[in-house]
Amino acid sequence: MINRVGNSTIKFKMPPKWVSGYAIVGPKEGQSPLATYFDYILKNDTFNEKTYELAERKMFEQAICGATDKANLLSTDIDVLIGGDLLNQIISSSFSARQLQTSFIGLFGACSTMTESIAVGSCLVDGGYAKNVACATSSHFSTAERQFRFPLELGCQRPPTAQWTVTGAGCSIISCKGKGHKITHVCFGKVIDFGINDMNNMGAAMAPAAADTLKTLFQDTNTGPDDYDLIATGDLGKLGSEIFIDLMENFGYRLGNNYCDCGQIMFKNSQMAFMGGSGCGCSATVMNSYIYSKLSSKEYKKVILMSTGALLSTTSSQQGETIPGIAHAVIVEAEEDKK
């Protein structure tokens, strides 16, 4: 029996439960309009560690612990940890896994890693290969900046299309039983490249991939934008989401007020983040705090979460390669009240 519908969507027979979500963010994100939803806000972006890399790792570990606690589980109850981040060789995730002493699957999907790991985790749980899975990702402005761009203190201007890497980590626990929101479908996206090679315009590079995944998901499940209370993309930013809306309209789907982009709602205009937030931590923190609590309060009943990633490296960019994009989608239904 193959649990697939349409071309590339997976439908779960026994929908895994998203039992808890935990989000930890840096000080700048702590001033965002969503600040009240976050579980923990750092007072300084080094988290009292010597380097920013250590700070990111500590956030990652805290996110896992926090989510496990919220789900009333012990760390020994976690069968598999699935996660990734933006740093070379995903060191934040694998070094955190060293502390946790559990099976670890490291993923790299750039900023799409959050829904990618939720999707992989849900498959493991639905298949009966794990009882509880922790899915976590993180990013840190200062570690990403030094790896992909310039030193922090360099006095240069950011182009208007630039996005601001979110300092933060989020963790979701996916479980086979317990109280939680149901993950009904997942759709692993294709890598799509439309020839954008501007490292400072990732929204435009990722938008076609997001549009492709969402179109596939709609076709496979025979649904449309109006069937969902919320369709959330990861970090397309302001420009990227505008392009994304237009592309979807070309496909014949009109996205209305139920569409939002996590990167765009992350920062206020006055926070100088230009097009909005980006990074693994962006969708991870927004989905695990804001969207999770809206699902819990029944404000949203059925949502699509879709993190988007730009699969570039500094080497590929300097060698003039274009930027391939990817997006993975997850459909979540709010937990129903037992009558």
Add this chain to the structure above:
Amino acid sequence: MEQEEANIYYGKFVENRLPKTKFFPSLLRAFYVGGLICCIGQGISDGLKVLFPNLTMDIVQAYTLVILIFIASFLTGIGVYDRIGAYAGAGSIVPITGFSNSIASPALEFKSEGWIFGLCVKMFTIAGPVIVTGIACSMIVGLIYYIVGLL
């Protein structure tokens, strides 16, 4: 081939939507901040001449540069110069203070990777190209000057 056409079409589609940098305000900011830095330099130089009348012009110039470089590195260290740079753009990159900032900032950043392979190696990641181009150009100009002198 089809993909290429789609890429070109998409590229144009994106280009039409790109937010533009505001040309005139950026120019103005670069002009007056850059000008201000130069005025400060002139002020330091004039001040030195008043304080130490015995110094020759060459020495005064050298001292002025050293003082400007020190100020810029110091401002980089306390996290102010990047804000000036974000505001002024080329205005604070072109004067020698920008050069100082471009060396001090990676030095700070990569100190965590050790003194030799972190700080010393990465120090010139941004200033390196400037130095290489400067030396290469002066070699070419020197060669031309030499050949013209022979004629």
